[in-house]
Amino acid sequence: MQEKLLQHIDQIAHELITLAHTIFEYRELGFQEYQSSQILMDYLRQKGFRVESQIANLDTAFVATFGNGSPHIALLCEYDALPEIGHACGHNMIGTISVGAAVAQVLAGVFEQHSGKLSVVGCPAEERGNTKGELVQAGMFDDVDAALIIHPASMSTSFDIAYAIQRYQIEFFGKSAHAAADPVKGINALDAIILLFNGLSLMRQQVPEKSRLHGIITNGGQSFNTIPEYTSAEIGVRALRLDEVKHLARQLEHLAQGAAAMTGCSFKMTLETEMPEVRTNVPLAERLDQHYQTVGEQVEQRTYEQGVGSTDVGSVTYKVPAIQGYINITGGKDIPAHTRKFAEAADSEYGYQAMLRAVKALALTTYDLYADPDLLQRAKKYFKHYRE
Incomplete structure (x- = not known):
């Protein structure tokens, strides 16, 4: 199944790059991502997902689902830009990574072999506030067993640090x-x-x-x-x-x-x-780390000295076992996010190839949550211990 997932991602690679580039060109600010959310919803519908828009009274939030029952895994999307400097945080790639990993499960026939439900959750305005917290409060994660997201950066890591x-x-x-x-x-x-x-x-x-x-x-x-x-x-x-x-x-x-x-x-x-701070779920992070290596991505350890911000992903990590990984889109150059140079990387050939490796690593990790019940149990046990 791993090979099938990777092959299907290769087959839709051009479609995914087109999605990410189109969202890059839209440059829509938080709560105004009408075209960006729509293009992701349209693509998911084409691939057989059931799509609900304007969830939690947020115009540009959505949820797209495939399958039924448990386990229920959620992949998170972001797609808002920054004023003046556009996608200088690489959010044009975040939604595309999650969508690509989700579509790969369907194309490879994962749900023909395993029971479960997959949701792609469109989360607007990460740069503006705690909209993921609003989605949590609205009950969007009440029956979710685990949630995952990958963010562009100048290094690749499976372990997030966020204030x-x-x-x-x-x-x-x-x-x-x-x-x-x-x-x-x-x-x-x-x-x-x-x-x-x-x-x-x-x-x-x-x-x-x-x-x-x-x-x-x-x-x-x-x-x-x-x-x-x-x-x-x-x-x-x-x-x-x-x-x-x-x-x-x-x-x-x-x-x-x-x-x-x-x-x-x-x-x-x-x-x-x-x-709240991000509570990285170690069993999930270790598995993503393993699959980064599977696809040839060099992983580093993130430290506070490299600079730390805050993210509303923290609200999700307080609700369910969750991780936010990072993918190096700068080719090893130390380019800070929220700069024009980082925006250039988010629409570069190297950046898009790195994005595809992230799609593959996320797809493999997502598949394991359906195929390896022990992984999910360890993730839940770790989450319960951390919360207590």
């Missing part, structure tokens, strides 16, 4: 006054937000290792000669675990309270996004 994160909006409310004629009558909301950022800078000395506190002032006032009555900031709090993030967020709130007290302002702190 937990909370993103806050902090607003200060003061009182306007003429900055020259009557400043004493004003309450300066800009002073409050500057004090907040000064406090953040000092706070960084006493936070746990690998924690991150960063933000921007989104509104610093409207006129230089008016005491600002309103200012706002967007601040991200990251740490290795969600409980550490929540502890740091309480300290952030104390800073905001202090800044408000020192200036006479009031303040409001609003949680806008929360994503």
Whole structure:
């Protein structure tokens, strides 16, 4: 069966590259990926999948299913681009990798030999927030036994590292006054937000290792000669675990309270996004690692020194056994994501050949979850132990 899967992927390779390139050209931002999600849904329908669109009240989310019963395996798609620099995170490939691996199961006749259900879950707007968390809350993973996804990168690995994160909006409310004629009558909301950022800078000395506190002032006032009555900031709090993030967020709130007290302002702190850390399922990651080697992909160990971000895949790893692997699309060059150079790699000949190797490794790993009950049991046991 392994050879059949690989042969069928070779046969549809041109179709998959066309899908990825077309999505690259669409360059649709989060929650606006109408064409990108549609082209993936159309392709899956052509291959015999049952497709449901606009799931969980998200216009560009979808689920495509094949087969019935258990085990139920989910392959995750992303397809949103970044403002100005397009697919500089390679999401044009992510959806294509999962779709290709899923279609290979059908073409090779996996479900003629094994019982089970396969879902391809279209997840919009990864760059904008925790939409996978919304899909989890909507019950899309309630009967899923395992979930997998592969993301482009400048290295190949089966073990993800990702921070937990909370993103806050902090607003200060003061009182306007003429900055020259009557400043004493004003309450300066800009002073409050500057004090907040000064406090953040000092706070960084006493936070746990690998924690991150960063933000921007989104509104610093409207006129230089008016005491600002309103200012706002967007601040991200990251740490290795969600409980550490929540502890740091309480300290952030104390800073905001202090800044408000020192200036006479009031303040409001609003949680806008929360994503837990990625809990890599080791049995699944080890199997993907094995199949990377099967298809000739050199695997590396990811470390914090290589740079770590956050992803809403973490929400899925809290719900079911799951992994996010990475595929090297840069040919060994250290090119960071979210750059124009990485966008070039995401639409390059080398990148697309690497993408096809990822399709193959993911297809083989997915097949094993149907053909090797012991693998799934070990994945579930590991998930249960981690959760407890």
